[in-house]
Amino acid sequence: MTFYEKEIHRIGRKVYANQSQINAVIRTRQHLENNYGANTNLNYLSSVGAVSKYHLLRLFKRYYGLTPTQYVTDKRIGKAKEHLKDGMSVTQTCFAVGFQSLGSFSTLFKRKTGKSPHQYQKEQLSRSI
Known part of the structure; x- marks a missing residue:
């Protein structure tokens, strides 16, 4: 359980x-x-x-x-963070986690994390080097 x-x-x-x-x-x-x-x-x-x-x-x-929609959004953003850390492109990540639009994904990602997906990925990759 x-x-x-x-x-x-x-x-x-x-x-x-x-x-x-x-x-x-x-x-x-x-x-x-x-x-x-x-x-x-x-x-x-x-x-x-x-x-x-x-x-x-x-x-x-x-x-x-949370509502089910909010729950799914949080889950998708969490998975997107994982994909971006692993080096997946922003566009691939967007569609891999279930978003239909790159623009809405980027806007929502920035609202939830304070950074654009590209900025987030850049920071994560620089930390791993």
Whole structure:
């Protein structure tokens, strides 16, 4: 059992949550972890979690503090950092982690990290030398 799953179970016991709701959130998060590069919309995620899309939003936000979209974005940015450290080009990284537009990837990456993808990669590569 992962740290997040343990935390959800701990929190669930504390606030007397419905176990099926916890399971739906865990299934959804596991799906997002394994398919972060895919274009997953809320309708699809609600079928994975077997709950309505609006209920899924509320549950996911309650248990993880983020919406599913925010969670996927953070996951993609984290994976992008790894790819950039490994020397993958910015364009390849953009599409490898599931973004459809280089411009939106660069803007979002800079907003989340404070640096453009190219600046981030340059710093990481200079540190490894």
